[in-house]
Amino acid sequence: MDNKLKNKMKKILLLLALSVFICVFVFTSFFGNLYSIVTENGYEIPKESSVFTFEATKMNSGSGGWWMYGEDHKKYYALTNDSISTIIxxxxxxxxxxxxxxxxxxxxxxQK
Structure with a gap:
């Protein structure tokens, strides 16, 4: 394989990797969730969900950086008032x- 072809392949692979990164950044909640997991004490993703699909829909109004309500494609999630570690x-x-x-x-x- 000559150098021109190698350089072209490297550029294509770099462009492909950049495209995947942009798609993950734009179309998923991954980076926001990852940032919150790293920086906020008590922020966790429900076991039934994932960092790619979970979205916090209501955050704690106090000084804590955790979500109170969230959702993904299949379920709604809530933290009960009993404990921030109890997810329903x-x-x-x-x-x-x-x-x-x-x-x-x-x-x-x-249902009642």
Whole structure:
């Protein structure tokens, strides 16, 4: 393989790697979640979700940097008032069957 072809292949691979990085940055929550995990005490991603798909929808209003409510493609998540380490969840399809459902109030997540 001559040098011109090698250089062209390197440029293509670099462009491909840059494109993947940009797609991960733009189309996922990965970097925001990673930043919060590293910098905020108590910030965690639910075990059923991932750093790529989880999005915090409501943050703690106090001095702590953790989320109170979040979601991914399949579920809604909430931290209960009992403990910031107690995560509850509900499947999004199930939530549609609850007339009083509010994704920012976990007390509405159960049918009465």
């Amino acid at each position: 969840s509900i499947n999004k399809t199930k939530s549609k069957k609850i007339k009083t459902f509010d994704k920012l109030d976990y007390k509405t997540w159960k």
